[in-house]
Structure formats: C-alpha cells, structure tokens
Amino acid sequence: MNALRGLLQKEWRHIMRDRRTLAVIILMPVVQVILFGFAIRTDVRDIRLVVVDPTPDHVTLEIRHRLEATDAFHTVAVLPNSEKLDGLFQRGQAEEAVVFEPQFASRLERGLPARVDVIADATEPNTGSTRQNYAMAVIRQYQQEQGEPAPGVQISAQLRTRFDPTAESSHLFVPGLMAFVLTIISALMTAISLTREKETGTMEALLVSPLRPWQIIIGKVLPYLAIGFVSVVLVIIEARIVFEVPLRGSVVLLLLEGLLYILVSLSLGMLISSRTSSQRVAMMGAMIGTMLPTMLLSGFIFPIESMPTVLQGVSNVIPAKWFVTIARSIMLKGIGLSYLWQETLILCGMAAALLVLSTRSFHTRLE
Amino acid sequence: MNGTIAIQAQELTRIFGSFTAVNRITLDVHGGEIFGFLGANGAGKTTAMRMFTGLLAPSSGTARVAGHDVYTKSEAIKRSIGYMSQKFSLYEDLTIRENIRLYGGVYGLRAQEIRSRSEEMLSRLGMEASADLQVRSLPLGWRQKLSFSVALLHRPQIVFLDEPTGGVDPITRRQFWEMIYQTAAAGTTVLVTTHYMDEAEYCDRISIMVAGKIGAMGTPAELKQHYAADSMDEVFVRLVRPTNGEAA
Numbered sequence: 127m128n129a130l131r132g133l134l135q136k137e138w139r140h141i142m143r144d145r146r147t148l149a150v151i152i153l154m155p156v157v158q159v160i161l162f163g164f165a166i167r168t169d170v171r172d173i174r175l176v177v178v179d180p181t182p183d184h185v186t187l188e189i190r191h192r193l194e195a196t197d198a199f200h201t202v203a204v205l206p207n208s209e210k211l212d213g214l215f216q217r218g219q220a221e222e223a224v225v226f227e228p229q230f231a232s233r234l235e236r237g238l239p240a241r242v243d244v245i246a247d248a249t250e251p252n253t254g255s256t257r258q259n260y261a262m263a264v265i266r267q268y269q270q271e272q273g274e275p276a277p278g279v280q281i282s283a284q285l286r287t288r289f290d291p292t293a294e295s296s297h298l299f300v301p302g303l304m305a306f307v308l309t310i311i312s313a314l315m316t317a318i319s320l321t322r323e324k325e326t327g328t329m330e331a332l333l334v335s336p337l338r339p340w341q342i343i344i345g346k347v348l349p350y351l352a353i354g355f356v357s358v359v360l361v362i363i364e365a366r367i368v369f370e371v372p373l374r375g376s377v378v379l380l381l382l383e384g385l386l387y388i389l390v391s392l393s394l395g396m397l398i399s400s401r402t403s404s405q406r407v408a409m410m411g412a413m414i415g416t417m418l419p420t421m422l423l424s425g426f427i428f429p430i431e432s433m434p435t436v437l438q439g440v441s442n443v444i445p446a447k448w449f450v451t452i453a454r455s456i457m458l459k460g461i462g463l464s465y466l467w468q469e470t471l472i473l474c475g476m477a478a479a480l481l482v483l484s485t486r487s488f489h490t491r492l493e
Numbered sequence: 494m495n496g497t498i499a500i501q502a503q504e505l506t507r508i509f510g511s512f513t514a515v516n517r518i519t520l521d522v523h524g525g526e527i528f529g530f531l532g533a534n535g536a537g538k539t540t541a542m543r544m545f546t547g548l549l550a551p552s553s554g555t556a557r558v559a560g561h562d563v564y565t566k567s568e569a570i571k572r573s574i575g576y577m578s579q580k581f582s583l584y585e586d587l588t589i590r591e592n593i594r595l596y597g598g599v600y601g602l603r604a605q606e607i608r609s610r611s612e613e614m615l616s617r618l619g620m621e622a623s624a625d626l627q628v629r630s631l632p633l634g635w636r637q638k639l640s641f642s643v644a645l646l647h648r649p650q651i652v653f654l655d656e657p658t659g660g661v662d663p664i665t666r667r668q669f670w671e672m673i674y675q676t677a678a679a680g681t682t683v684l685v686t687t688h689y690m691d692e693a694e695y696c697d698r699i700s701i702m703v704a705g706k707i708g709a710m711g712t713p714a715e716l717k718q719h720y721a722a723d724s725m726d727e728v729f730v731r732l733v734r735p736t737n738g739e740a741a
Contacts, residue, residue: 132598136587143586143627327580334546334576335599336568 129337133345140319141349151315155307155357156364162303163369173257175199176220178208183231189242189268193224198260215247222246222257224265297372300365301453302426305387305446306417307361312354312391313398313416314409316346320399321408339488343481347392354388355381365457374460380453383466386473387449391416393480394445400487420446448472497524498557499651499682500545505554507540514540516705517554522684524650527677529696530686533733536702538686539579542653545684546576559650572600575644575652579659583640585629589620592628593643600647607646614642634665641672645681652676654685658692670695690725699725701732708732 141148175193179186193199202219205211214220225243227233233240242265246257323329332342358381365371373380398411421427423437424446430438441447448469455461463470500522507515515537522528530538543549545558547567556563559573576582583592590611597607615621618638628636637657644652654673658666670692677683677697685696693699693713700710709716709732713725722728 128598128604129601132595136584136591136595139591140584140586326585327578327582328584330548330578330580331576331582331596332599334548334571334574334578335596336571336601337599 130341130345133337133341134348137319137345137349141353151311151353152356152360155311155361158307159300159303159361159364160368162306163300171197173199173260174202174219174221175261176211176214176223177201177204178206178211178223178225179204179230180206180226180228181230183229185231185234185240186226189224189226189265192264192268193261196260196264198257211245215245218247220247222261224261297369297458298454299426300361300369300371301457302424302450304358304361304365304384304453305424305449306420306426308354308357308384308388308449309391309416309420309446310413311357312350312388313395313412315350315353316392316395317399317408317412318405319350320346320396321403321405324399324403325405339485342488343396343485346396347389347481350392351385351388354392355385358384358388371457373457375456376462379463380456383449383452383456383470383473386470386477387445387452389477390445390449390473390480393477393484396484397480397487400484419444423447424450426450445473445476498522499524499526500528500556500558500684502541502545502556503554505541505544505556506552507537507544507549508552513705515544515551518702518705518707520700520707520710522651522682524682525677525680527673527683527685527695527697529693529699530684530702531688531690531693531699531729532686532702532708537705538702539655541702542655542684542686546574546653547571572647573650575647575649577640577644577652577654577657579655581636581640583628583636583643586627588625588627589615589631589639590624592639593646596643597646602647610646614646618642634661634668637661637665638669638672641669645676649681651682651684654683656686656688658687658689666692690729693725693729701729703733 177190177193179190190201190204194201199222203214208223208225211220211223211225215223223243223245225245227241230240230242244258244261244265246254246261320329323332362373362377362380362384366373394416395412398415399408402408402411423430423433423441423444425441426446430441430447433441452466452469452473455466498521500520502521503519504517505515505519506513506517518537518541530542532538540549544551544556544563547558547563547570551563558570561567561569561573563570584595587595593611593614594607597610602610615624618635620635620639623631623635628639631639641652641654641657644654658669661669666689673683673685673695685692687693696713698710698712699716701708701716709719709728711719716728717723717725720728720731722731
C-alpha cells in the first residue's frame, strides 16, 4: 500500500508541477465547449427575409406579422414584385424570400388556390432547407388555426421534429461535447504520461521493481480520473450557466456516469500507450483512435440512425456513443438508471475489458 | 567474494525474430564480485542483463539469479536486485528526497527505514543541502551517483549497472568506481556493463561478448596474458576484430 501511495503522490506531483499542462487540461474542456457550443448550431436565427407582397391584405399581413414575431426572421425588405429578388439573393442581402400571389386573400375566399413561394438561399443545403422549414411551419400553423383547409396554399408538410421542445441545438450538443472533451483529455493524458515514462527510462525502473502491473496502472488511472472528474463538473456547470442546458435528471447519476466514461477513456489511452514507446506516436494514436470516432460515430454531431447499417454497427463499439445517449437522456429527458442500465452496463464492460487488456500488455516484461 | 553464486546462467539464449541477440551464454558470477560485461554495441550485453533482471523472458537455457529461477521466480528476483538502467531512471521533476521516498516505497521499505536510509545516503553523497532540489537541476555526474545509490536503497544482493558512467567526466567516473568498490566490499554483487576499457581493469572478472556469444572470460590479468596484450583495449580489439570486423 505504501508503494501505491508513493506512486499516486508521484503522479500528482508530476501533474501539479507542470502548471501549463494542468491549465490546458482543466481549461481546454471549458473553452472547447464554448467554442463548439456556439459554432455548431443547426438552428437558424436572424434570417434576412424579403417579402414580396404585391397586394397586401389581411391574410398576407397576418402571415408576415407571424414570421416577424419569431426569433428566426427579420424582414429586410417588402417588395411589390419579384424583379429585384435575384439581385438581393446574389448580394447576400436576402437569405430567404416569401412570395405571395397577388389577390391572396380574395383568391382564398373565392376557394381558388393561392400560391405562396418560399425561396431560400441554399448555398449550404442543410441551412437552406432548415430556413424553408421555418417559414413553412409558420404558414402551416396559420392555416391550421383558420380551421378550414386552404387547399391552394402550396406547402409541403415538412416540419422539424425534435425532441427538444425549444429546438435549441446547444441542448443537444453539450452532452455530446462532454463526451468528446472528456475522451480527448483522458485518453491523451494517460497515453502521454505513460509513454513519457518509457522514453525517460523510469518505466524500466518501475518494471524491474517488485511493483505489480495493476499497481502501476492504478497509480496512473486514479490521478487522471480525479482531474477528469473536475472537468466534468466544470463542463456541467458551464452547460447550465452559459447554454442553459436543462438538467432534468439526477446530478449524482450524471457525475457517476461521467466518472465511468472517463475510466473507459483512460483505459483506452493506456492500451494505446502500451503499444508504442514514443510520446509522439501515442499522441497521434490517442487523437486518431479516440477523437475521430467520438466526433463522427457517437451521434454527437451526426445522428446514428441516418448512418449506413455498417457504420451503425461500428458505432456500437465506440464508448462515446453510449455515454452520449446516457448524458442526453439524463440531462434532457430526466430519466434514471432504470432506463439506462443497459448503456451503463456496456460502459462497465468496456472499462473492465480495456483495463484487463492494458494490464496484460504491461505484464512486467518490456518487449 | 563470499563463496556463494549470485548469478548462474547456462546456455541462456534470447532470439528476436530471426536475430539471436544472446546466443547460449554460460557463466557464473560469485557473490560480492565485481563482474564486468563488455562488448561492442549490439553484442548482447543489455539483452543478457535484461534477462537476469526479469525484464525480458529468455528464449531458452536456464538462469538463476540470487538463487531464484528467472522463469518462475521473477517476483523474488525483483526483490533481491537493484537495477540502474542505461537511461536515467529518476524522475526529473521530483526532488532528490521525493525520488528516494518513492523508490523506498516501491521496494516496500517502511517509512522509518526510508527516513533513516535517505538521511544516511544524502550525507554520504554530500547532497544534504540539495535534497529539496528537483533532479533536473543536478549535473549529470550527481544524477548518476544518486541513481546508483537509489538502486541500492533496499540493500539488494545483486546490483545491475547498465553503462552507468556513459557521458560522465573522468573525476566523477573515478568517484563512481569508488562507490562500486564500497558496495562490493559490503557484500553486494555488482554486474556492470561498460564501453571504457580502463574500467574493465577495475573489475574482478570480465566477460567480453562478441555477436551474442561470450568471446572471453576471466580476470583482466588472465585475459591480457592469454592474448599477449598490454592493455584491455588491445584484448578487446583482438577479440572483436577477427569475427566481427565491420561492426567493431
């Protein structure tokens, strides 16, 4: 026990004496969450809207008013005809246009089809269709409230359906970001600190000593687990304060799951570093081995349901996928362990398997 | 020398893929002896040493270190040996005292023992005043002496030194060898690898490895006589050149 305490103390001193790295480990997650949280947005705000309304009447005015009342649009121009529309789009002054047919209200009253075109700048296709959907949602809602079907108002029935009632993309991203950031620091830090000992030769001194491999592993895992835990807490606080992400479920459960996920990532870092003896290779390995899969295959940015079947299968072995599910469920849906036990069990299994594997590959012998 | 056998190897072999790093070496190292391990770079010295210390499993042959079999009793071996690797094995961002305490704990010493032994060690090395300095700020010679002392902290029966004096100035080398003598006089077996032929003369016995095999073994005087050479340098060159011309 004395030996293990000494190892932990030593690791702690390494971390505390390397202030710059410590600052990076603690601050990186916080900064990244802010950067990503604001940068990755699928919801669209302040769309520059141009309205073409040749004959304003009570229906067009009502729809225009409703468009303006949302956060999404602000009307930059109201034109009597479509002539200048192309120019406005080309100069980027218009991002979306709603074009009403002349005599809109009276056509509707006479039971004739009344046409409204929703045109969006689709330089970025996804953003374009999102913009269209916003406008259509407003028009459709008006239509429904009128009670009578207005057959001619040509609107496709596409609506954004999201679990999140406020449609805030940061609510969906922040739990994913937690996974992403925790993976990087945990895997990277253990991988680097282990390979550094190999490079400097101190690992040889530890291996030639009577220390057991599990003691060396625990001596590495615990300090970084503690640091990872601090990051989780900071990121959760940040999510609440900066992004007002709801935390509907149990905080304790979320923290425990966070701890479990850090353990998985640490073990992964250890496994990577047991396969190489250079810090540089370990760093690349940890980056590529954890960052890309976490970003692409965890459902953090790209929904897993819309991936090809093969990739969906692959995503099952990515620890982050399970943690993202858990974190989102706890934070956004407020559900507890009774629903999340499967995901939790999978993470436990991964942690155990990775720890056993890395202890094995450590096994007292150097080569 | 105290009549016991510290290391006993028979036909010990280590193969990496198609390369035989150590090829059927047989040797006995007596208790309390200073045994020199010489050879050109890549001749197999470090590989042999790693097999003795339990860092590397032998491919075939047998070896007993401090009376324990290297295949089955590596844990017991680890407790009875000290090891100073070719690379520096102390933590540079820890102080001298912290390093001593760490390795004391790693070798299972009690806090009381660690305290008394570290004070004794620091005064012997004349490093009391620097005890709370980080190791990175020490000159290389100090570090090597410290490293050696730390390897002896748990009073091992055998200590392995892998090129302990590489890059060290002549005065510090001399001091280092005085430490080795004191250690051997206290009954600890010392197995040391080196490239310096003058250091070979300081050893009780030496073995010169050539391409994985033991090319010659004996006391420095015996070897010089056998090869009709004036110095160990000459012995070494004569031994290495005929079989290993391009690598020498």
